[in-house]
Amino acid sequence: MKTIIGRVVLLKKNVLDIIDLSASVLDRLHELVGKNVTLQLISSHAFDTQSPERNLKGKVGKPARLEDWITTITPLTEGESTYKVTFEWDEDTEVPGAFLVQNHHHSEFYLKTLTLEDVPGHGHVHFVCNSWVYPTKRYKKDRIFFTNKAYLPFETPEFLRSYRDEELEILRGDGTGMLEEWDRVYDYAFYNDLGNPDKDPDDARPVLGGSSEYPYPRRGRTGRPPTKSDPNTESRLPLLMSLNIYVPRDERFGHLKLSDFLAYGLKSIVQFLLPEFQALCDTTHDEFDSFEDIYKLYEGGFKLPGGPLLDRIRENIPLELLKIVLETDSDGIAKFPKPQVIKEDKSAWRTDEEFAREMLAGVNPVKICLLKEFPPTSKLDVQIYGNQNSSIKPHHIEKNLNGLKVDEVLKANRLFILDHHDSLMPYLRRINATTNKIYASRTLLLLQNDGTLKPLVIELSLPHPDGDNLGAISNVYTPAENGVEGSIWKLAKAYVAVNDSGIHQLISHWLHTHAVVEPFVIAANRQLSVLHPVYKLLYPHFRDTMNINAFARQILINGGGILELTVFPGKYSMELSSVLYKDWVFPEQALPVDLVKRGMAIEDSDSHHGLRLLIDDYPYAVDGLEIWSAIKSWVEDYCKFYYKNDDMIQNDTELQSWWKELREEGHGDKKHEPWWPKMETCHDLIDVCTTFIWVASALHASVNYGQYPYAGFLPNRPTLSRRFMPEPNTPEYDELKENPDNVFLKTITPQLQTLLGIALIELLSRHSSDEVYLGQRECPEWTMDAEPLKAFEKFGKKLKDIEEKIVKMNNDEKLKNRIGPVNVPYTLLYPTSEEGLTGKGIPNIEEKVSKQLQHWQCAARMQLF
Known part of the structure; x- marks a missing residue:
């Protein structure tokens, strides 16, 4: 019998929760009466003679308790404590592959790691845990943690396979009952908890998901009872109980x-x-x-x-x-x-050049498209909406085409469009029946010889007053600098900015980088073991996503929540996002595919990344393709280490179950869509994982962390409009002549919503001091496999090279779109960042945590108590 010394690192609840200061005292009392925290090692190669033959399990060692719990002083600022544990270990059982934990204390704790020293024949053995361990009475089976060695299902040591399967069964749950904070169940539900019909019928909201009318990605199930007024709507927690909204405990912030x-x-x-x-x-x-x-x-x-x-x-x-x-x-x-x-120049944001530049390098650079036909056409159903084609004529724009004709610039791929017409027209009548007044909009732009875009025309459209089927009523506005015409042009740009702000927040940000990601997280935890290499690859981009989304359902996207108060669709916000989810196609979230679909690039095998951009100075695309390429190379190196051939993909039962459940359950309203990739080859897996990592990290960063730098000054990115365009021979038109700024401010977001919106995006745009960025991991020993670690190091070095390229391009005066009149360098896809409102940095996930705030709160705790 051999003695193995282990070191356990954990965080106690009394450090992590200022509201439960009794935890420390009660846990020490439990220690005094013999109720300890014990660990048992599990062999990966020796059979447990006590288990039934049909369910072979590794041999379980004797319980070993954490030593010196009572005398170990927990630091208030960092919170980590290290405990010694001494195991008795039979050398014949070889290396431990897992361990069991029993917590006989009063309170839960956060278990970070277990490190075994001098394991015979193996030396140092490390377990990365990062999980909450509740008292044993909360569990039907003891908590198990596996070594950080990755195994495909068929490669798993024989005596660990039953443990691996049992753990996944626990995480899947049985689909019943209200889930409690200590439950570890990942399950699916519709977005049926946004409204509160018990409070007021006006607070009811449609169920999103489960129907062809309102399709939606699934969220995590909480199991709360239905409302009294509507059995299909889940009851909501009071706002002040938002801390307690259920997500699996390890998905929550501490x-x-x-x-x-x-x-x-x-x-x-x-x-x-x-x-x-x-x-x-x-x-x-x-x-x-x-x-x-x-x-x-x-x-x-x-x-x-x-x-x-x-x-x-x-x-x-x-x-x-x-x-x-x-x-x-x-x-x-x-x-x-x-x-x-507005740091460098308080008025530069109002220029046409900046208005256009932000479509390429602002907070929503993913909507601009090449114009392929003139005038623009609509895809809306003619039987329902009548003629929705554009009323823009050649004479509207030819005076600004530098002597060229429309056909010439169209053929030369120099006409571009920001199109918010078809997406908004079906909702205009309902939205405009509220205090908000908006238009559907089309904005045409010309690519100039210096690489910048020049706005040519803005079309603002409303439904026909006598019925939707009679088509659109449209007005066309062209650039002007002075007089009332200049003021009208500024208002036209503001209406476009309102549209773009709403679509950005609801679709580009929430739907495309938050809501669609959650089913990936749920399906992975239900079907991929923590031992699975794909789980280890994707895990950094999972963590806290479900919690952030749950928090959003509680106070941001709920009926009457902050989003409805500050964004123009109001009570129709989430309903509109459901309608536009119908257009979501997973393979098109890959950056190269997206750029080609929008006509911003063409395939060219001789060009860098296999694409040729139609606007060379398109900062989002230029930097994005560098990041995309780095992610894909990393994923390819990683996946090819574990999958030597395509048969291994097809025979990987966990991988196939994950991909099937993701499509059929997580995105169940789209399960019959033919565009879903198959999961038959290593190429399929690489594409899927690259696309997911891009969406969860870089795409999210590009549409999130620029919010405060650009939209923190609301006139630049107004979220509401409350008046229609002033018409000639009206008092509003006369007022526009006399005081154009006053009319502008009366039209866009009012005071209270401005303050609320600024406060919200200030919060969303901040980086924490301890954020983990793309190419970084919290634990350097996240896998025991050397080749993936080398590939990950190469990935990190590649990202450093990209940072240097971005700095160099931002200093190139010929690249005018990278800085613009406002003198704001494009850094939204710069991989790393400092703490705060930096407008740069690509975190692995969106995590709002700050060590500075931890120090501050711990200090406050000392003062208060």
């Missing part, structure tokens, strides 16, 4: 991290959300009087109200969070950071 996220969000949002905040504004209740009023939000600051507002906050915010939130603003002055778009 207690400290989630509290930080909420506290930081409340720090921004509570200040501006409540009606009393309007007392800080001037006498015009809903409006900014001038642009100077908006600049004051960033330059001078404003004093927070007291009295009634503080009383109301105390009624609605938990005391512990309230104290931390308000202590950070003890001077009572609130001020937003100045967005990059």
Whole structure:
């Protein structure tokens, strides 16, 4: 018998949750009466004679307890504690392949790693756990953790296979009952928890998913009971219970991290959300009087109200969070950071050049397309919507074509379009029946010789007043600089920006990088063991996605939530995203495929990356193709190490189950779509994994972290419009002549929604101090296989080279789209970042955690208690 020394690293609950300070005392009492935390090693090569022959299992060693729990001092700032554990181990049983944990304490803890020292014949053996371990009474079977060696199902050591299968059965659950925080069940549900018909019929929202009318990706199941008013709608948690919304515990931030996220969000949002905040504004209740009023939000600051507002906050915010939130603003002055778009020049955002440049290098650079026919046509059903083709004529644009004819620039691939017509027209009548007033829009642009785009024309359209089937009523606006015509052109650009802001937030951001990703996470945890190499490859891009989405369902995308208050579709926001999900095609999320589909690139085997961009200076595409290529090379190196031939793909039972369930359950409303890739070859697997990693990391970064730099100044990216375009011979038109800025501000997002929107995107756009970026891993020993580790190191070096290229291109004065009139370098696909509002960096996932906030909260804890 051999003694093996182990080191366990964990985080105690009392460090991670300021609300449960009793955890430490109770756990120590349990230790005193012999209720310990014990571990048992499991052999991967020796048979357990106690298990039935039909269910061979590895031999389980004697329980070994964590030593010195009572005397180990837990540091308040970092929270990690290290414990010694001494195992008795039979040398004949060879290397341990897993271990069991029994937690006999009062509280859960977060188990990070177990490291075994001097294992006979193997030396150092490492287990990466990263999981919450609750008291044993919460589990039907002891928690099991496997070594960080990757195995395909058929390669798994024989005596570990039963453990591997049992663990997946636990994670799948039985599909019944309300799930509790200690449950580890990954299951599917419709988006049927957005509305609250029990509160008010107007708060009801349609169920998204499960129907051809409202298809949608699936979310994680919580099992909450239905509402009384509608058995198909799941009941909602009260807002203040949002901390407790169910997701599998390992998908949640730690207690400290989630509290930080909420506290930081409340720090921004509570200040501006409540009606009393309007007392800080001037006498015009809903409006900014001038642009100077908006600049004051960033330059001078404003004093927070007291009295009634503080009383109301105390009624609605938990005391512990309230104290931390308000202590950070003890001077009572609130001020937003100045967005990059107005740092150098307060007026450059209004130029036509910047308006066009942001379609290539702004926060939503994924919608611009090559115009292939003139005038633009509609794909809407003529029987329902009548003639929706464009009313733009050659004479509208030829005066700005530098002496060329429409046919010439069309043939030369120099006409481009930002098209928000077909996606919005079916909803205009309903949206415009509210206080919001929007148009469907088409914007045509010319590619100039210097590589920049010049806006040529904007078409704004409304449904025919006598019926949708009678087609569109459209007006066409052309560029002008001065007089009332110049003011009208600025308004036309604002209506386009409103459309683009809403589509960006609902589709480019939420739907295409959040909602569609969640089924991948659920299916992987249900069908791929943590031992599976594909799980290990994708895992960094899974973590916390479900939690962020659940938090969004609770206060952001829910009926009456922040998104409905700040984005033009209002109560139709999520319904609209469901309708546009019908157009989502997974293979088209691959960057090269997307660029070709939008006509922004053509296939060219002689060109870099096999594509030739039609706009050479298209920063999103240029940087994106570099990142895409690096991801694909990494995935190819990784997958080919484990899969030597295509037969191994086809015979991988877990991989095939994952891909089947993802399509048929996770994206079940699209399971009959013929475009789903097969999973028959290594090439298929590489394409699928590359596309997923691109979406979860780089695509998300490109549409998220530029929000505050560009949209933190709302006039540049307004989210609402409340008036139609002024018509000649009306008081509104006369007002436009006299005070164009006043009309502009009365048209776009009003004060309260502006403040709320800025607070929200400030939160979403921040990087934490300890964020893990693409090409990085939290644990350097994430696998025991040397070749994948070498390939990952090569991937990291490639990303460093890309960073240098981006810096060089941003300093090239010939590439005008990389900086623009506002002097904001394009860095949204720069792989790494510092902490804060940097406008750069590609995290593996979207995680809002900050060690600085941990230090701050721990200090607050010491002061408060």
